[in-house]
Amino acid sequence: MKRALFVIALLVLIVVGYVLDLLHDAGEFRRVTPVLPGQCTPVYGAPGAEDISFDPITGMAWISSDDRRAAIDGHPRRGAILRYDPNSDARPVDAWPEAPSDFHPHGLSLYTDDSGRQSLFVINHPGESLFQGRTGSGPAHTIEVFDVVDDRLVHRATLADASMISPNDLVAVDHERFYFTNDHGSAPGWRRTLEDYLRRPWANVVQFDGREFREAAAGLSFANGIQLSRDGETLYVAEVTRNRIREYRRDPASGALEERRTIDVGFGVDNLELDPASGDLWLGGHLKLLTFTRHAADASIDAPSMAARLRLSTEPPELTPVFIDDGSALSGASVAAVRDGVLLIGSVFEPHFLVCRSGS
Template sequence: MKKFLIGLGVVVLVLAGFVVKTLADAGQFKSLSPHFAGRCTPVSGMPGAEDITFHPTLGYAYISSDDRRATMAGHPVQGGIFRYDPASSAPPVLLTGAFSQPFHPHGIGLFVAPDGTQTLYVVNHAAPGDNRIERFEVGADGMLVHRKTVKDPALVSPNDVVPVDAERFYVTNDHHYPPGVMQVVEDYLQLAIGNVLYFDGKGFREVVNGTAYANGINHSADGRTVYLAQVLEKSLTVYTRDVDSGALTQRLKLPLGTGPDNIEVDARGDLWIGCHPKLLDFVAHAKDLSGATRAPAQVLRVKASGDKLEAEEVFLDDGRQISAVATAAVSGKWMLLGPVFDKDMLRCELP
């Protein structure tokens, strides 16, 4: 009996230690002090504006919108890609009204060719287990024209995509397992078994493995540096890209102390990252169909100077103004904050 009690005590201690570690790793013990030196106003009409990317010179943004609450409730609503100019009073414009296939967009990436031709790649969770990458071109009227669908068994759980030209792109698999019990196990045991894929115009190959919830991905203006956000590792990884082969070689890693989501790069080369400082709050927010359970929202600006990276917290909210920001996209004085689930995104004027 004594040995049994001792063994039971050891098991209890191990489990307690695991719970405390999980809470600490998720950021649940953090004390948050909301702040932002600028001002923000809500913009409606684009629920679940999970990813946003600005045209590099024209001042407007492309926004990936999907009502994930409706899908979770069993009544999926067709998602869309919108164009929005924060400097204008005009409302957002739906660009994918002519796209009739099932469309539930997630991450997006824009390539602008030297002649001005715009190619937009979109992660599309068309149906459970049916993950696709859609390629659109911007027509003369500004609407998106669908050009290609890429499907492959390697797209297990695609999250974000970044093109390097009109034909080639990188895409992150945030999990090794598809949605289900094993994916939950993967998360709570913090298993680093995700990856990054490279599509060379003909097929996929793995270029990074062993990632802990690979999420946002982007690259520098010259295309020679690739940035990767890993949520569970709470880090930003920087890779040197071989322009010819697409191979990625890790150069450095910056601990962020928070769960980074999407990465956007501004005209100066600075990185803007939407983050989830309390990951279990995000999980609770994601599961609540009513949206009443809120999660904090955070934005980091990472200044990159060669191999020197410096992170600064620009925005922090406790979830009252906006919950679970996935993306912070910046152009000039404007910052657009896109939430994973909220009905409204935020249009912010930087100080």
């Protein structure tokens, strides 16, 4: 009997210890002290602005927008890729109004070559949602490829492959090649739940070389945002549930990746945006991950948000918070994009994104 009680007590201690460790890593004990980069104004007309990238030529922002609340409520609405001028009072404009009804965009990546030609790559979930499971009979996930012509999107190709288990974000290498992240290695169901709460490293990075898909990196926990350095020789991948970024050495010729180091950032980093002027990374993400999961299920629950700049020119890299909010201004931040002193912060679920202007 004593032996049995000892085993039970030991198991209870292990479970309690794991739960406390999970709560700590998820940031649930963190005190949220607000930080503002200036005047921040909400802009409506772009629900679920999960990913945002600035156009280096026009200064416009490309926004991936999908009303995930409506989908969870059983009334899915067509998503959109929007163009937004941060120097205008105009609302965001749909750049692909002919998109099909099952268009549900997620991560996006804009590639611009030296001649000014541009291609936009977009993760799409026509048949499956991270928050709903299977929703259609066709491909669960696709990658849509567009040419940017006169500020409009001209659809070029739809790519689908068995490697797209749960694609989240992507980064273009050129007009044909890219990498994308699978945030999970398992399909919706009990295995995915275990993957989340046990933080199993089953996510990966997949490379498309213009002809075929192949795994480029494995062993990640909830792989999310992904970015390339300016010289194309370093790849960065966010691991949300581990509060860190993986850095890989990239072979430009073959595209092969070799892990170099991990960078701890101390919060649930979601998307990554590259500052083309400095080479720094701008991060958007979640200060309390478990609170964010509650926010996903209930819009009345605020989830604290953070945006930060990661300076890669210092050793070790220096993280500077530029926006911290308890969720009242913006819950569930997922991206921070900067250009000419204007910071755009998007989120997974909110009906608006924020425009913040430094010094105002």
